[in-house]
Amino acid sequence: xxxxxxxxxxxxxxxxxxxxxxxxxxxxxxxxxxxxxxxxxxxxxxxxxxxxxxxxxxxxxxxxxxxxxxxxxxxxxxx
Numbered sequence: 001x002x003x004x005x006x007x008x009x010x011x012x013x014x015x016x017x018x019x020x021x022x023x024x025x026x027x028x029x030x031x032x033x034x035x036x037x038x039x040x041x042x043x044x045x046x047x048x049x050x051x052x053x054x055x056x057x058x059x060x061x062x063x064x065x066x067x068x069x070x071x072x073x074x075x076x077x078x079x
Contacts, residue, residue, distance in 0.1 A: 039048035041057035049058040056064065 039055065040046065041048050041060055042055045043060040044057060046057040046059070048055055049061055052058075052061055054061070054064075
């Protein structure tokens with residue numbers, strides 16, 4: 001038996017699943033979010049964490065919290 005190759009039929013111009021207006025709106029929203037990220041970490045210069053009131057990136061913020069925790073646990077040991 002000889003198998004016949006299938007011929008690809010080009011799809012007819014269908015309406016897109018996602019409307020173009022919605023795609024453009026999403027692109028503009030992403031661009032605005034990128035522009036808003038202008039705050040820099042005061043320690044390392046990285047992107048500032050959105051919930052940081054001290055102006056720290058998430059890494060420096062975690063290091064600060066860890067250092068506080070370590071210093072609090074060492075005080076009773078010295079007394």
